[in-house]
Each structure stands twice: as structure tokens, then as C-alpha cells.
Amino acid sequence: MSIVSYIFTLFLFFSFGYSLSIMLEVKHHIERWGISWLLGLGWGTMIWFLSYLLFNIPFSLGSLFTCLIVANITFWGLVIVTKRKFIRQFFSIRNIHPKNIILYWYKQNNFIKTCTVILAILGILVLLQDVFWPVTDWDALALYDFRAKVIVATGSLQSGVQLGYFFQYPLFTSLLHAATYFTSLGNAKIYYFIIFQAFLAVFYACLRKKTTIEISAFGTLVLATCPLIFYHSFTAYTNLSYIVYACLGIIYLWHWLDNLKPNNLLIGSMLLGLSTWVRMSEPFYYLGLLLLAIGMCFSFYKKYKIKQTLLLVIVGACFIYFTKYPWNYLITILISENLGDPLAIFTLIKNWDFSNVFQRVYDVAEYLLKYSVPVFLWYGLIAVIIIANDIKNKFFSNIIPFLTLLITLVLIFVGTFLTSLWLESWNRIGDSVARMSLFLIPLFIYIIFTSKSWVLTKDKK
Amino acid sequence: MPNNKKESLTNHLILLNHWNISTVLFILLTGVILTIAELSGDIFFKIISITTIIINWFLYANSDFKTNKFVKNCIKITLVFFILLLMMYVFLHFLNIYNLYRFKEVEMFCTKHTDVCATVTSIFFKLKIYRFITLSISLLLSFILFIGGLYFLNTYNSLTKIYIKKYVKSPLLFLSLILIFILFLNNMLTISDKIFSLTIKAWNNKHLHFYDRFVPYESGIEHGGWIWEYAKFINKNTNEHETIFVPPQNDIWAQEGNIHYFRWFLYPRNLVQSIDVTADIPLTADYILISRGGWLGGKPGWPKKMPKVECVETIHIINRKTLVAETVSTVDIDKNLNQDIWGIIKLKRSGNNTCQ
Numbered sequence: 017m018s019i020v021s022y023i024f025t026l027f028l029f030f031s032f033g034y035s036l037s038i039m040l041e042v043k044h045h046i047e048r049w050g051i052s053w054l055l056g057l058g059w060g061t062m063i064w065f066l067s068y069l070l071f072n073i074p075f076s077l078g079s080l081f082t083c084l085i086v087a088n089i090t091f092w093g094l095v096i097v098t099k100r101k102f103i104r105q106f107f108s109i110r111n112i113h114p115k116n117i118i119l120y121w122y123k124q125n126n127f128i129k130t131c132t133v134i135l136a137i138l139g140i141l142v143l144l145q146d147v148f149w150p151v152t153d154w155d156a157l158a159l160y161d162f163r164a165k166v167i168v169a170t171g172s173l174q175s176g177v178q179l180g181y182f183f184q185y186p187l188f189t190s191l192l193h194a195a196t197y198f199t200s201l202g203n204a205k206i207y208y209f210i211i212f213q214a215f216l217a218v219f220y221a222c223l224r225k226k227t228t229i230e231i232s233a234f235g236t237l238v239l240a241t242c243p244l245i246f247y248h249s250f251t252a253y254t255n256l257s258y259i260v261y262a263c264l265g266i267i268y269l270w271h272w273l274d275n276l277k278p279n280n281l282l283i284g285s286m287l288l289g290l291s292t293w294v295r296m297s298e299p300f301y302y303l304g305l306l307l308l309a310i311g312m313c314f315s316f317y318k319k320y321k322i323k324q325t326l327l328l329v330i331v332g333a334c335f336i337y338f339t340k341y342p343w344n345y346l347i348t349i350l351i352s353e354n355l356g357d358p359l360a361i362f363t364l365i366k367n368w369d370f371s372n373v374f375q376r377v378y379d380v381a382e383y384l385l386k387y388s389v390p391v392f393l394w395y396g397l398i399a400v401i402i403i404a405n406d407i408k409n410k411f412f413s414n415i416i417p418f419l420t421l422l423i424t425l426v427l428i429f430v431g432t433f434l435t436s437l438w439l440e441s442w443n444r445i446g447d448s449v450a451r452m453s454l455f456l457i458p459l460f461i462y463i464i465f466t467s468k469s470w471v472l473t474k475d476k477k
Numbered sequence: 478m479p480n481n482k483k484e485s486l487t488n489h490l491i492l493l494n495h496w497n498i499s500t501v502l503f504i505l506l507t508g509v510i511l512t513i514a515e516l517s518g519d520i521f522f523k524i525i526s527i528t529t530i531i532i533n534w535f536l537y538a539n540s541d542f543k544t545n546k547f548v549k550n551c552i553k554i555t556l557v558f559f560i561l562l563l564m565m566y567v568f569l570h571f572l573n574i575y576n577l578y579r580f581k582e583v584e585m586f587c588t589k590h591t592d593v594c595a596t597v598t599s600i601f602f603k604l605k606i607y608r609f610i611t612l613s614i615s616l617l618l619s620f621i622l623f624i625g626g627l628y629f630l631n632t633y634n635s636l637t638k639i640y641i642k643k644y645v646k647s648p649l650l651f652l653s654l655i656l657i658f659i660l661f662l663n664n665m666l667t668i669s670d671k672i673f674s675l676t677i678k679a680w681n682n683k684h685l686h687f688y689d690r691f692v693p694y695e696s697g698i699e700h701g702g703w704i705w706e707y708a709k710f711i712n713k714n715t716n717e718h719e720t721i722f723v724p725p726q727n728d729i730w731a732q733e734g735n736i737h738y739f740r741w742f743l744y745p746r747n748l749v750q751s752i753d754v755t756a757d758i759p760l761t762a763d764y765i766l767i768s769r770g771g772w773l774g775g776k777p778g779w780p781k782k783m784p785k786v787e788c789v790e791t792i793h794i795i796n797r798k799t800l801v802a803e804t805v806s807t808v809d810i811d812k813n814l815n816q817d818i819w820g821i822i823k824l825k826r827s828g829n830n831t832c833q
Binding site: 126127138141144145148149150152154157158159161162165166169179180181202203237238241242243246247250394395397398401402404405408409464469470 | 629632633647649650652653656657660661664665667668671672675676679683687688690691694695735737738740741742744745
């Protein structure tokens with residue numbers, strides 16, 4: 017029964033996400049597979065949390081099933097009503113029949129086949145680790161998995177006030193663990209495999225929209241084999257989930273800046289908003305707001321569907337900024353503190369003494385050079401060379417993405433500097449800074465492999 | 478000179494042109510550098526070895542060897558050889574040849590045929606076959622990637638010529654391509670070591686109950702895995718919802734002194750502690766942890782003093798090496814508090830007795 021309920025839970029999450037992907041008109045099969053998982057897990061756990069927050073329904077397997085079944089009925093109903101003409105296309109059995117998928121793969125060249133075989137082997141090995149080993153990672157035992165234990169034992173978060181060190185991060189990973197433990201199984205880490213493979217699928221699809229199939233496959237392989245990201249696929253921390261949601265959110269917003277298509281904005285905003293449901297302390301979601309503002313300017317400049325774009329920008333901004341609000345609201349009620357909002361840092365700084373500002377700037381720079389820069393140095397260096405080549409050849413499609421990353425680096429520096437003003441141990445958490453910087457790697461890889469410099473003239477179709 | 482002899486001489490000269498000589502030399506150099514990288518374990522040599530692989534690919538792409546049937550067949554055979562070598566390596570690791578006696582058939586056979594088993598063991602050590610097993614998987618993979626790259630260049634001769642011609646024209650693009658390949662190869666080899674060792678560890682511990690796998694994952698009871706066995710013992714000898722007095726958090730008691738970490742193992746029991754290692758027993762405590770401390774630095778052993786005899790109901794201790802638990806007296810513990818003792822004291826309280 018445990019395995020049946022576990023598989024049923026996975027099915028409900030995926031099905032819910034699939035209905036959302038149809039509503040958002042995601043056409044590419046591989047992209048839809050990945051987006052379904054990410055949106056399903058993100059919004060599914062959010063709805064479960066909202067049922068606890070708004071209606072005081074204790075966390076249980078029953079409440080999880082109820083929330084997911086209601087969500088499925090609602091959104092599939094909307095799909096049937098509003099997307100009828102797309103249903104036949106989305107459910108074309110011919111396209112998703114395993115025999116046709118294998119035949120399609122067989123027709124590809126050896127390079128593609130090699131890339132997919134290596135990716136499949138890596139995926140199987142990650143799944144094996146996530147199925148076999150229990151949660152052992154320090155931070156997971158101290159917080160994320162411990163909260164899942166308490167949720168399963170008590171059905172609520174109330175005892176967290178007394179237990180302490182309980183509300184530092186939002187509930188996404190803890191609810192995924194709790195969803196597993198409610199089914200009496202212990203393999204909570206399977207969700208990290210699901211998120212990892214969904215990441216690779218969507219990343220491939222995003223590359224494929226901009227470049228050839230060979231470069232997309234190789235770029236996805238480069239991402240999958242990045243050691244720091246690969247190891248996090250079997251580590252029960254929030255970092256992988258955060259990277260997935262934040263990076264893909266930013267990438268979809270970059271796509272929106274290219275073509276101003278509404279579904280790219282909505283998917284990007286949702287994913288970026290859901291990144292705050294995973295971790296809230298990093299300020300990178302503000303980049304999303306900046307990209308929305310730039311997109312709005314483009315729309316005005318091109319005089320392209322201004323009213324529609326304005327409405328969508330408002331909706332997108334709401335997704336990005338207010339997804340964290342339910343969690344914020346709960347911790348404000350329970351412990352009267354706002355632990356996660358990056359802007360809360362300004363209330364924590366008591367001493368705005370800038371007499372040693374130059375020394376502090378030097379210390380922060382030294383600290384970041386030691387812990388943060390090595391994480392993405394190679395990728396950043398290659399991206400700089402590629403961008404230089406692009407500019408030389410007058411390819412400007414990746415300039416805005418690259419500038420976004422430069423702004424991110426500035427944000428990391430400024431954020432660390434401000435933290436150093438109030439937290440005494442600011443320079444003793446190097447490992448944490450390194451993990452925060454992982455977010456940049458997929459974005460640099462994206463810029464590298466979507467450069468038009470790689471594509472031969474005859475491939476540009 | 479007859480024409481066919483002239484052509485044969487020309488062919489020999491073509492084979493001896495600079496690309497071909499360079500290619501041969503670099504192939505030999507690559508093999509040497511890969512071996513040095515393996516023996517030294519140094520990251521510098523690893524990067525050098527990856528760079529020589531890429532230079533080799535480039536030289537090979539520009540040489541005439543790609544059109545030479547003999548060379549192509551040699552590459553195919555070498556690739557198959559290394560793949561078979563890798564499969565044998567993986568098989569030997571899964572077999573765990575240092576622990577073959579776990580198979581009853583092997584045990585029975587060696588009991589009946591002692592001489593045969595002794596001979597096999599002797600050959601194994603004399604021929605130093607163990608050296609093969611102790612190689613890292615990344616070394617074998619690096620040879621496979623290297624030869625595989627040459628094989629790929631053979632198969633896609635015209636396609637690679639087009640791409641190389643385009644990318645070489647732009648120095649920045651060419652540099653990016655080299656750096657991407659160095660990064661990719663380095664990453665592949667780095668993750669291969671870790672994922673392989675974890676997979677073998679999983680295979681060797683597949684018999685364990687799911688949660689007991691915590692111990693081998695954290696390197697056994699001699700290291701971080703001890704906390705799992707220790708917690709099982711404490712859970713068995715304490716009641717839920719009661720309070721345990723644990724040591725302060727510092728380098729000696731990094732696990733059991735970290736309340737936020739240790740509570741995961743003991744929930745729903747409550748944990749209390751003080752920053753002072755000689756602090757009095759809190760009135761709310763129902764138990765006191767006995768912990769030698771497993772980490773470096775400072776003076777191990779906790780608590781630093783025993784509670785009053787009349788406060789002690791029972792004392793259970795556990796041997797870290799044998800995992801054998803027993804009940805002991807207060808006198809025995811008092812003498813040995815600073816030694817390798819792990820256990821739990823159950824307190825009984827009467828009136829206002831603080832048990833200090």
C-alpha cells in the first residue's frame with residue numbers, strides 16, 4: 017500500500033503540473049514533461065500549505081490527496097473548457113508512443129545518441145543513489161527533514177515555535193519529504209532525482225529553441241556533469257531546487273524578451289516565484305522584476321500589444337513577488353519576525369558606520385574571490401570569451417542575458433557587504449556563499465551554448 | 478626511378494609529415510601524462526593530461542591517419558580493449574574480491590580445496606593484480622574518452638573538417654571550444670570517481686535496513702556513522718517526550734552537542750544543554766547523556782561529574798566497537814568518566830533534590 021500511495025502521489029503532482037503546462041501552451045514534449053514536474057511539485061506543495069494556513073487543515077496524506085485531486089479536477093476542467101483545440105495535439109498518441117520515441121532517437125546521429133546515452137546513465141546512477149540512501153546531510157537533518165518529521169508526527173508547524181531553528185527556510189523541501197513519509201516510505205530523496213531530470217529536460221528544450229540539436233544536447237550534458245550541481249542531485253538540500261526554479265525562471269524571461277510571447281513570461285514568472293517558495297533569502301528574484309520592466313520598455317518601443325503586455329507584466333510581477341507571501345505571513349504570525357526577505361537586512365543593520373568602508377570592501381572582495389568566484393570561474397571566463405566573439409561578429413542576442421549576470425554579481429557583492437555590517441560571523445560561512453553562487457552556472461552555460469557563433473551558416477534555419 | 482616506387486616513397490613521406498609525427502608523439506605523451514596524473518593524484522597533472530588529450534584530438538584531426546585503414550582499425554580495437562578493461566574493473570569491484578568468503582559456495586570450495594585457493598591468492602598478490610583494482614575509474618575513463626574522441630574523428634571526418642575550419646578561423650571561438658572540452662572532460666572524470674565509489678558502497682551495503690545505511694554513508698561507526706547507532710541505543714533506553722541533558726556544542730561533541738542536528742535522531746525527546754561544560758544538571762532533565770566525544774581537540778568525556786547516587790535510577794552504556802549494551806553501577810562509571818564511555822543515565826528525582 018505504501019508504494020501504491022507513493023506512486024499515486026507522484027501521479028497527482030505530475031498530472032496537476034501537466035494541466036498547467038497545457039494551460040501555458042507548452043508545446044515541446046520534453047519541455048512539457050519537465051515543466052509539468054516543476055510546476056506540479058511547486059504549486060502542489062503550495063496548495064497543500066495554503067490548506068493548512070487558511071483552513072487549519074492538519075497536514076496528512078488525506079489532506080495532500082484532497083488538495084491535489086481538487087487541483088487536478090479544477091485545472092483539467094479549465095483545460096477542457098479553454099484549450100479544447102490543443103487537446104488533440106497534446107494527447108496525440110502517435111507522438112508519445114514509446115515505439116515512436118525510440119524510432120525518433122534511433123534516427124539521430126551518433127553524437128546525439130552518445131549524449132543521450134551518457135545522460136541516461138547519469139540519470140540512472142542519480143536515481144539509484146536517491147532511492148538507496150536515506151537522508152544523511154547535516155542541514156537536512158537539522159532543518160528540512162526534521163520539519164518533515166514534525167509535520168508527520170503532529171500534522172502542524174505549531175511545535176516549531178518551541179523547538180526553535182524551524183522557520184529559517186520555506187517549506188517546499190520539507191513538504192516533499194513529508195509527502196514521502198506519510199506514505200510510510202523513507203525514500204524522500206527521490207524528489208531530488210525528479211527535480212534534476214526535469215531540470216535537464218527543460219534546459220535542453222530552452223537551448224533547442226535557440227540552437228541546433230547537437231549543441232543543445234552537448235550543452236545539457238555539460239550542465240549535467242557539472243560536479244557541484246550533480247552532487248546536489250543526491251543531496252537533500254534546498255540548493256538544487258532553488259537553482260532549478262530560479263535559473264529556468266530567468267531563462268524563460270530572457271526568451272520573453274526575445275519574442276514577447278505571453279507563455280514565456282507566465283512560465284518564467286511562476287518558476288521564479290516558486291524559487292522563493294524554496295529559498296527566500298537570496299534576492300535574485302528581483303532580477304525577474306528588472307527583466308519584466310525591460311520587457312515592458314521593449315513593448316512600448318516596438319508598440320507591440322502594449323495593453324496586453326502591461327497586464328501580463330503585472331500578473332508576472334505578482335507571481336514573482338507574492339509567491340513568498342503565504343510563508344512570510346505564517347512566520348510573522350508564529351514568531352513575529354521576517355526571517356527571509358532580503359530587504360529585511362536593512363532593519364538588521366544597526367551600525368551604519370562607513371569609516372572603514374574601503375577596508376570592508378576589500379575584505380568582502382577577498383572573501384568572495386576565495387569562496388564564490390571559484391564556483392563559476394571557468395564558466396564565466398568562457399562566457400566572457402564567447403560574448404566578446406559575439407560582439408565582434410555583431411551577434412547581440414546574448415547581451416541582455418550577460419548583463420543580467422553582471423548585475424547578479426553586483427547583487428552578490430552588495431548583499432555580502434550589507435550582511436557584513438550586521439552579522440559578526442559573515443565571513444565564516446564560506447560553504448554557504450559557494451552554494452549560493454551555484455545559481456550562476458546554468459545561466460553561464462546557457463549563454464555559452466546559445467551563442468550564434470557556434471552555428472554554421474547552413475545550420476541556421 | 479619507376480613511378481610506382483616514386484608513389485610508394487611519396488606515401489611514406491606523407492605519413493612522416495609534421496602532423497603525423499606530432500600526433501604519434503602526443504599519443505605517447507598522453508599515455509605517460511595520464512599515468513603520472515593517476516599516480517600523483519595532483520589536480521595540476523589532471524588538467525595537463527586533459528589538455529594533452531584535446532591537443533591530440535586536434536593533431537589527429539589534421540593528420541592523414543584518419544584515412545589510414547590500419548590506424549582506424551587499431552583505434553577501434555584499442556577502444557574495445559579499454560571498454561572491456563573498464564567492464565572487468567567494474568565487475569571486480571562489484572564482486573568485492575577482498576570479501577569473497579561471504580559467498581557460501583566460495584567458503585565451501587576453499588575449505589575442501591585449500592591448496593587451490595592458496596595458489597590463487599598467491600598469484601593475485603605476486604602479479605600485483607590488486608594494483609589494477611586500486612586504479613581510479615577516472616583513469617580508465619580518460620583513456621576511453623581519449624580513444625573514443627579519435628574514433629569519433631574517424632567516423633565524422635568531413636563534418637569535423639568543416640567545424641574545425643570554421644572554429645580555427647576565429648581565435649576566440651577556438652579558445653572557447655578548447656576550454657569547454659577541458660571543463661567537460663575534467664567534470665566527467667571528477668564525477669565518475671564519486672558516483673562510482675558511492676555505487677560500490679551501495680552494492681556492498683544492500684543487505685542493510687534502509688535507515689541503517691546511514692552508518693556506511695557516513696563512513697562507519699569509527700566516524701560520523703556512529704551517531705546513528707548511538708541514537709538507536711538512546712531511543713531504546715529512554716521514553717519519548719522526556720528530556721535529555723546533552724553536552725555543549727564544540728569541537729569534541731560536534732554531533733551530539735549540536736541540538737538542532739541531534740534532535741532529528743531523538744525526536745520527540747527534548748534536548749537541553751548549557752554552554753558551560755561543568756554546568757549543573759537542569760531540573761527539567763530526565764536523563765543525562767554519557768558521551769566521550771568523537772572529535773579532535775579538548776578534553777573528552779562528559780558529564781564532567783556524576784549526579785548524586787540517590788538520583789540515579791539506571792545507567793546503560795554501549796561499547797562503540799562491538800555495539801554491545803549493558804547496565805552498570807554508578808561507582809563503575811564515576812571511575813571511568815574520562816575514558817571511552819558512551820551511554821545514558823536515567824535520573825530519579827525526589828522532592829527538591831537537584832542531584833548535583
